[in-house]
Amino acid sequence: MPPVAATRQARRLAIIGLPNAGKSTFFNRLTGLSQRVGNWPGLTVELASAKVVLGSRLVEVVDLPGIHDLSGYSEDEAVVRDVLCQSVFDGLVLVVNGAQLERHWRLVLQLSALGLPLLVLVNMHDEMHQLGIRADLAQLSQRLGASVVAMSAHKGDNWPAVRSALTQLAEQAPLREHACSADQVNMPALAPGEIGKAHV
Secondary structure (H helix, E strand, C coil): CCCECCCCCCEEEEEEECCCCCHHHHHHHHHHHHCEEEECCCCCCEEEEEEEEECCEEEEEEECCCCCCCCCCCHHHHHHHHHHHHCCCCEEEEEEEHHHHHHHHHHHHHHHCCCCCEEEEEECHHHHHHHCCCCCHHHHHHHHCCEEEECECCCCECHHHHHHHHHHHHHHCCCCCECCCHHHHCCCCCCHHHHHCCCC
């Protein structure tokens, strides 16, 4: 059985994304100087975390290492699997690079399959406009059953909508008692045809 959460009041959200997707830039903008880096309980790894107020809730946000997919063999991918299996999270925030959306579908679909409340932040939306890249974020949201919000973490573009989506995630996500199971996290890589179903 997956680990059970100790008695806690604050919701906990994991911040996940590919390397260079702007995940840590987003985390820094959200948390400011309140973040801390320390050993994660049960693991010999250091992670950045912070507690922020979203709406009426105190929320702990944890910046996980950048990964390409949950079924990979890199050290960082192993760390993320271990953290998700050994720690209880109430929701996931996935940061993707809007200028390179094709590279992110695998991780998007894997995280959506975990069954946790999910928020997808399409970063570098300003670069999408400059490159003429168009994506139907409403359609993607409908297919994933998750909120999808465009932003520029570096410039702070659309930040009120991002904060609103984070607040909604924090206030609506139920306080979970168990971490994800190993069967959920150690899923096989998705076939190309499955990834293609998410194209917008």
